[in-house]
Amino acid sequence: MKKILVYLEPQNNSFKRVSNELITAANNLAQSSSAEIVGLCIGGNSSIYPSAGQFGLKKLVSVEFSGAYSSTAYAEIVSQVAKAESADVLLFASNATGMEIAPRISAKLDAGYVADCVGLEIVDGNIVATKPVYAGKALIKTKINKSTKVFSLRPNVFTAVKNDVGSPEVTNFSANISDNDKKASVTNVSTNAGKLDVSEADIIVSGGRGFKEAGNFAMVENLAAALGGAVGASRAVVDAGWRPHAEQVGQTGKTVSPNLYVAAAISGAVQHLAGMSSSKVILAINKDKDAPIFKVADYGIVGDVFEIMPKLTEKIKAVKG
Amino acid sequence: MNLLVCVSRVPDTATKIFVGPDGKTIDSKGVKYILNPYDEFALEEAIRLKEKNGGEVTALTVSADDATDILRNALAMGADSAIFIKAPAEPDSYQVAHNIANSVKDKNFDLIFFGRQSVDFDSFQIPSMVAELLNIPSVSVVSKLEVNGSKVIAERDIEGGKETVELSTPCAISAQKGLNEPRYPKLPDIMKAKKKPIEEVAFFQVDAAVEVISIALPVNKRVGKILGDSDSDINEIVRSLHEDAKVI
Numbered sequence: 001m002k003k004i005l006v007y008l009e010p011q012n013n014s015f016k017r018v019s020n021e022l023i024t025a026a027n028n029l030a031q032s033s034s035a036e037i038v039g040l041c042i043g044g045n046s047s048i049y050p051s052a053g054q055f056g057l058k059k060l061v062s063v064e065f066s067g068a069y070s071s072t073a074y075a076e077i078v079s080q081v082a083k084a085e086s087a088d089v090l091l092f093a094s095n096a097t098g099m100e101i102a103p104r105i106s107a108k109l110d111a112g113y114v115a116d117c118v119g120l121e122i123v124d125g126n127i128v129a130t131k132p133v134y135a136g137k138a139l140i141k142t143k144i145n146k147s148t149k150v151f152s153l154r155p156n157v158f159t160a161v162k163n164d165v166g167s168p169e170v171t172n173f174s175a176n177i178s179d180n181d182k183k184a185s186v187t188n189v190s191t192n193a194g195k196l197d198v199s200e201a202d203i204i205v206s207g208g209r210g211f212k213e214a215g216n217f218a219m220v221e222n223l224a225a226a227l228g229g230a231v232g233a234s235r236a237v238v239d240a241g242w243r244p245h246a247e248q249v250g251q252t253g254k255t256v257s258p259n260l261y262v263a264a265a266i267s268g269a270v271q272h273l274a275g276m277s278s279s280k281v282i283l284a285i286n287k288d289k290d291a292p293i294f295k296v297a298d299y300g301i302v303g304d305v306f307e308i309m310p311k312l313t314e315k316i317k318a319v320k321g
Numbered sequence: 322m323n324l325l326v327c328v329s330r331v332p333d334t335a336t337k338i339f340v341g342p343d344g345k346t347i348d349s350k351g352v353k354y355i356l357n358p359y360d361e362f363a364l365e366e367a368i369r370l371k372e373k374n375g376g377e378v379t380a381l382t383v384s385a386d387d388a389t390d391i392l393r394n395a396l397a398m399g400a401d402s403a404i405f406i407k408a409p410a411e412p413d414s415y416q417v418a419h420n421i422a423n424s425v426k427d428k429n430f431d432l433i434f435f436g437r438q439s440v441d442f443d444s445f446q447i448p449s450m451v452a453e454l455l456n457i458p459s460v461s462v463v464s465k466l467e468v469n470g471s472k473v474i475a476e477r478d479i480e481g482g483k484e485t486v487e488l489s490t491p492c493a494i495s496a497q498k499g500l501n502e503p504r505y506p507k508l509p510d511i512m513k514a515k516k517k518p519i520e521e522v523a524f525f526q527v528d529a530a531v532e533v534i535s536i537a538l539p540v541n542k543r544v545g546k547i548l549g550d551s552d553s554d555i556n557e558i559v560r561s562l563h564e565d566a567k568v569i
Binding site: 071075095097099100101102103104106111113115116128132133134135136138139140141142143144145146183185186187188189190191192195196199200227245252253259260270271274277281283284294296297299300301302304307308311312315319 | 332334335336337338340347358414415418440441442443444445446447448449450452453454457458459460461462464474477478479480481482483484485486487488489492498499528529530531532533534535536537538539541543544545546547548549550552554555556558559560561562563566568569
């Protein structure tokens with residue numbers, strides 16, 4: 001391992017939190033070798049670059065890009081930078097962008113790629129990546145037998161550690177991009193304005209079929225509001241049309257790893273567990289004490305959600321003052 | 322239109338997983354294998370395009386095990402023919418992507434469909450890898466698709482919203498739930514599928530890029546404090562969340 005290239009994603013006036021997590025993960029890998037670390041930022045405002053130095057990034061390559069996000073163009077830019085920098089390890093977030101461009105880049109560089117890693121360590125000089133498989137029912141440890149190695153890391157699993165090294169040294173790189181590289185370009189982005197997305201929330205309160213009807217989700221919303229979290233939903237609830245698909249957590253929805261995941265009236269089918277079992281702390285509320293959700297829960301309340309949710313919301317409000 | 326759908330054979334999501342004797346793969350004994358659920362959305366979309374515009378749908382899989390069962394499912398849904406690339410051993414994603422690209426590079430497919438992920442290794446990587454190897458654009462996790470001649474407009478899910486992407490054929494699309502409602506094949510379709518051709522293609526030899534060192538079941542490190550619903554129980558849970566777990 002000589003050089004680690006960290007793909008940073010600007011968002012509004014900062015880098016995404018997962019970008020800082022990637023920097024910390026790169027620093028941990030580099031500790032046991034003399035590998036250099038360089039960040040890569042395409043587009044975005046240079047005023048946010050110093051923030052990456054707070055997590056230990058000393059060097060940053062900045063690439064100007066005019067026009068909308070294009071997976072083909074971005075992949076070409078990252079590959080050009082990786083070659084110019086002779087980077088042999090590339091780190092991405094396992095999110096919408098990373099999951100789309102990292103495989104493309106790995107093909108361009110003829111690299112090996114392991115997606116959605118929840119652990120990275122050095123064993124006998126090799127990077128050993130751990131990733132969940134079979135809906136999280138098992139974990140595999142892998143190693144890449146290619147000189148260039150690409151990994152995407154599940155957000156909010158690797159903790160970003162503050163390590164202020166001042167502002168990173170910035171190099172501008174002009175990528176050689178033709179119109180042919182912009183073959184797939186974004187023409188419009190619509191956001192669920194004002195709503196915290198489950199994939200980016202620290203706290204998620206999810207409700208299941210046990211709420212009986214859409215209107216009763218007010219209880220889930222109230223608890224989420226008290227905790228400052230996002231509302232999530234089980235597949236059954238989304239299929240019934242009570243909640244939008246964007247809120248669905250699970251194998252056919254989103255994979256989340258919040259600090260606190262509250263599963264209310266969710267029995268814990270394996271497909272749901274696939275989307276939330278890497279949460280740091282899990283609180284389950286269910287009337288059935290044998291519900292599978294309790295097997296993965298740190299804390300559980302057995303009883304009627306209709307009685308428990310309002311009480312829990314009030315008590316949490318009291319604690320949070 | 323010339324349409325390809327790449328499918329995979331995966332354990333049923335409800336299957337219990339046990340570690341196999343080699344410690345590197347799962348024990349396949351008693352495991353029920355199915356057509357990857359996301360591939361049904363991919364198949365449905367391709368079949369609808371064919372029904373609208375004419376053309377052919379080919380289903381393709383790369384597998385070390387006999388995958389004719391899931392190819393027959395694809396044919397019963399409405400694919401016209403299938404390609405089965407039999408791997409000598411469990412292939413990694415790199416080998417699968419290279420095999421798909423190698424076998425279809427001269428076949429002039431307008432659109433190549435995939436499920437957004439196979440629910441075995443859940444890596445979301447084959448669609449973009451194949452697209453890059455074929456030097457064509459792609460869109461991942463597509464929940465809405467419009468195809469007008471060579472113009473393609475795809476809507477895909479991103480964090481907190483949706484992106485609209487414009488591209489042209491030939492291109493690759495990975496299908497997300499919500500793209501359509503996959504059909505259930507009827508008995509006559511299943512009978513017809515038995516007569517449709519499945520072509521066996523030799524495995525294109527490339528070395529795996531990723532080696533599995535070990536597979537293990539997750540270790541449960543959860544606190545497991547499960548209480549009742551009395552006021553004092555709820556108080557204790559809130560206290561634990563606040564003082565022990567420090568998450569509120």
